[in-house]
Amino acid sequence: xxxxxxxxxxxxxxxxxxxxxxxxxxxxxxxxxxxxxxxxxxxxxxxxxxxxxxxxxxxxxxxxxxxxxxxxxxxxxxxxxxxxxxxxxxxxxxxxxxxxxxxxxxxxxxxxxxxxxxxxxxxxxxxxxxxxxxxxxxxxxxxxxxxxxxxxxxxxxxxxxxxxxxxxxxxxxxxxxxxxxxxxxxxxxxxxxxxxxxxxxxxxxxxxxxxxxxxxxxxxxxxxxxxxxxxxxxxxxxxxxxxxxxxxxxxxxxxxxxxxxxxxxxxxxxxxxxxxxxxxxxxxxxxxxxxxxxxxxxxxxxxxxxxxxxxxxxxxxxxxxxxxxxxxxxxxxx
Amino acid sequence: xxxxxxxxxxxxxxxxxxxxxxxxxxxxxxxxxxxxxxxxxxxxxxxxxxxxxxxxxxxxxxxxxxxxxxxxxxxxxxxxxxxxxxxxxxxxxxxxxxxxxxxxxxxxxxxxxxxxxxxxxxxxxxxxxxxxxxxxxxxxxxxxxxxxxxxxxxxxxxxxxxxxxxxxxxxxxxxxxxxxxxxxxxxxxxxxxxxxxxxxxxxxxxxxxxxxxxxxxxxxxxxxxxxxxxxxxxxxxxxxxxxxxxxxxxxxxxxxxxxxxxxxxxxxxxxxxxxxxxxxxxxxxxxxxxxxxxxxxxxxxxxxxxxxxxxxxxxxxxxxxxxxxxxxxxxxxx
DNA sequence: CTGAGGCATGGAACCGGTTCCCTTCAAGCC
DNA sequence: GGCTTGAAGGGAACCGGTTCCATGCCTCAG
Numbered sequence: 001x002x003x004x005x006x007x008x009x010x011x012x013x014x015x016x017x018x019x020x021x022x023x024x025x026x027x028x029x030x031x032x033x034x035x036x037x038x039x040x041x042x043x044x045x046x047x048x049x050x051x052x053x054x055x056x057x058x059x060x061x062x063x064x065x066x067x068x069x070x071x072x073x074x075x076x077x078x079x080x081x082x083x084x085x086x087x088x089x090x091x092x093x094x095x096x097x098x099x100x101x102x103x104x105x106x107x108x109x110x111x112x113x114x115x116x117x118x119x120x121x122x123x124x125x126x127x128x129x130x131x132x133x134x135x136x137x138x139x140x141x142x143x144x145x146x147x148x149x150x151x152x153x154x155x156x157x158x159x160x161x162x163x164x165x166x167x168x169x170x171x172x173x174x175x176x177x178x179x180x181x182x183x184x185x186x187x188x189x190x191x192x193x194x195x196x197x198x199x200x201x202x203x204x205x206x207x208x209x210x211x212x213x214x215x216x217x218x219x220x221x222x223x224x225x226x227x228x229x230x231x232x233x234x235x236x237x238x239x240x241x242x243x244x245x246x247x248x249x250x251x252x253x254x255x256x257x258x259x260x261x262x263x264x265x266x267x268x269x270x271x272x273x274x275x276x277x278x279x280x281x282x283x284x285x286x287x288x289x290x291x292x293x294x295x296x297x298x299x300x301x302x303x304x305x306x307x308x309x310x311x312x313x314x315x316x317x318x319x320x321x322x323x324x325x326x327x328x329x330x331x332x333x334x
Numbered sequence: 335x336x337x338x339x340x341x342x343x344x345x346x347x348x349x350x351x352x353x354x355x356x357x358x359x360x361x362x363x364x365x366x367x368x369x370x371x372x373x374x375x376x377x378x379x380x381x382x383x384x385x386x387x388x389x390x391x392x393x394x395x396x397x398x399x400x401x402x403x404x405x406x407x408x409x410x411x412x413x414x415x416x417x418x419x420x421x422x423x424x425x426x427x428x429x430x431x432x433x434x435x436x437x438x439x440x441x442x443x444x445x446x447x448x449x450x451x452x453x454x455x456x457x458x459x460x461x462x463x464x465x466x467x468x469x470x471x472x473x474x475x476x477x478x479x480x481x482x483x484x485x486x487x488x489x490x491x492x493x494x495x496x497x498x499x500x501x502x503x504x505x506x507x508x509x510x511x512x513x514x515x516x517x518x519x520x521x522x523x524x525x526x527x528x529x530x531x532x533x534x535x536x537x538x539x540x541x542x543x544x545x546x547x548x549x550x551x552x553x554x555x556x557x558x559x560x561x562x563x564x565x566x567x568x569x570x571x572x573x574x575x576x577x578x579x580x581x582x583x584x585x586x587x588x589x590x591x592x593x594x595x596x597x598x599x600x601x602x603x604x605x606x607x608x609x610x611x612x613x614x615x616x617x618x619x620x621x622x623x624x625x626x627x628x629x630x631x632x633x634x635x636x637x638x639x640x641x642x643x644x645x646x647x648x649x650x651x652x653x654x655x656x657x658x659x660x661x662x663x664x665x666x667x668x
Numbered sequence: 669c670t671g672a673g674g675c676a677t678g679g680a681a682c683c684g685g686t687t688c689c690c691t692t693c694a695a696g697c698c
Numbered sequence: 699g700g701c702t703t704g705a706a707g708g709g710a711a712c713c714g715g716t717t718c719c720a721t722g723c724c725t726c727a728g
Contacts, residue, residue: 001447001473004684005685013708014708016686016687017706017707020707022437023686025687027705028706029705032706043448048450048684050387050684051683053685053713054385054685055686056687057713059384076404079403091449092428093395094428111379113335114382137337138638224616227617277368279557285560347678348678349679349714354677384713389716389717390717417721440725669728671727672726672728673727674723674725676723677715678717683705683715683720684715685702685713686711687699687712689723692705695704696704697700
């Protein structure tokens with residue numbers, strides 16, 4: 001692999017001039033620039049990123065911290081972030097860190113300070129005070145997604161409102177016995193957004209005077225999790241709910257599958273609404289609150305770029321809209 | 335952020351000694367080592383990765399190229415790779431590149447040569463001759479997953495055998511009209527593994543003298559793709575198949591959902607077998623050929639480490655086993 | 669007593685870029 | 699004609715580490 005010294009020698013100029021010619025900073029004559037460029041072309045020269053990073057102080061890379069990779073929301077988000085960063089010429093360095101794991105400490109203590117990232121995108125992670133302090137030492141701008149952090153820029157939807165609107169949709173259809181499906185009651189592992197969605201559901205129930213009928217069938221925010229929670233909720237024939245609000249579409253779809261299995265007609269006997277507009281939602285005719293994780297990812301990149309270009313700029317929090325998409329999994333209560 | 339010069343000054347030694355004390359290479363007295371270590375501790379010193387990389391020639395990072403992030407197999411794989419790399423102290427730099435996109439050229443021309451990766455993991459990508467040449471210039475070892483590349487180390491399952499065994503399972507149950515569900519007929523976008531699975535299905539059909547009954551309901555290798563293909567295949571009431579082999583579990587589950595929708599009893603009237611053992615397979619009681627993408631990911635890391643430690647070592651191809659998991663989506667033909 | 673060899677350390681070169689600063693030269697202006 | 703100004707480009711410092719080499723000391727064998 002050739003270095004800039006090779007290019008300079010071949011073009012008959014100094015390293016300094018070669019660097020200026022290729023980067024476009026400083027004065028270089030038209031003719032010299034062309035000579036350097038073709039020399040670089042001939043040697044198929046590509047600048048060494050570490051050397052560049054060391055000299056300029058910018059690494060052209062962004063660290064991305066994710067609590068999980070195998071759920072739809074996070075995978076879509078990651079895809080959006082990746083596309084955005086790649087388009088801007090930044091590399092994405094991925095850390096998949098389960099909440100509260102030992103690796104998490106190592107990440108904050110050693111890994112993040114070692115690479116000087118130009119920026120950090122943290123997804124669904126509520127950094128502890130100590131971790132936040134470590135992040136600030138690194139001095140790279142942070143954008144969090146779905147975590148409502150105060151000090152940093154942030155992207156999210158209004159989880160509270162989304163769940164409230166979904167629940168109101170069911171209430172408007174005449175439903176009274178509405179169960180919230182999925183989500184862990186344990187606060188430590190409960191994703192922040194899930195907690196807010198549960199609160200939104202509770203608020204809607206309370207506003208309709210249905211406080212005492214509110215019920216949470218806990219479970220993992222996944223299809224099997226929703227399935228199991230639904231089986232439990234539907235098990236009692238005497239007091240069967242007439243509608244589900246899923247903590248996410250995966251849980252809601254689990255509920256749909258469970259209902260079908262138990263011979264309960266979705267819509268006619270049981271309305272189900274989710275939150276996400278998952279790629280499978282349409283297939284299951286699921287009514288849901290649409291959010292667009294890919295868009296959230298690319299918005300996060302946009303916010304990050306803004307802060308990288310001007311570190312003095314104040315952090316910006318944006319809340320993306322989510323809208324009710326009515327399909328045929330919801331119908332009037334009987 | 336402090337540098338090694340700060341640490342050296344605080345410990346009262348030279349940069350050289352400080353470096354040796356911290357890295358453990360070369361002679362340093364016990365007492366000096368301790369002094370340097372506590373100086374580093376007090377300054378919360380962390381070595382600058384670019385400087386280290388420039389000096390040593392090793393970047394402690396691995397490039398990972400993936401064709402998609404939103405499918406279960408790839409997400410699981412990525413999780414396995416990520417865990418493996420993190421445990422070994424390597425960073426994962428992610429590139430999500432759609433087959434044949436413009437970004438792909440940029441990746442091979444500029445991005446990969448710029449960063450000097452210590453290794454590259456390419457998933458489901460068949461590099462062109464020109465791309466392979468670029469990869470070799472970079473001189474970092476490559477491990478491919480699921481792509482059967484000759485020059486490089488590789489990890490995969492035997493896709494051909496997996497589909498053959500799945501199909502034989504159905505034939506043994508007395509099925510004759512077996513449709514292969516999902517997978518794109520277009521060779522350019524058809525993932526290599528999907529093609530091999532189709533071939534395995536065809537071979538099993540041929541071996542049982544069922545060549546003329548073999549039928550491929552094409553579609554995306556996803557749940558909606560399988561759903562649509564199944565609806566088409568089940569549409570003709572006169573010639574309804576008695577069994578599906580899904581190109582993957584997602585397609586197979588799409589088939590199960592389609593059958594339920596159409597009022598066709600899975601197992602009793604229609605057997606369905608998939609390939610993957612997807613996280614949702616159990617929920618749908620799907621009989622399937624189990625493969626473990628996480629394991630494939632960590633094995634890929636192991637192979638990569640082997641080649642990084644000894645570049646002269648010959649590339650190693652390993653084929654991981656896949657086994658038939660019989661659940662209740664398959665039954666004797668009527 | 670001398671020389672060899674292991675240990676401990678410091679100085680300086682080096683990795684491959686970028687950028688500051690200085691020199692040169694030509695054009696423009698008073 | 700002398701001075702200012704700006705373009706063009708070279709030398710060298712610098713980013714923050716690692717490592718080669720030289721030096722001094724101590725021990726031990728001959």
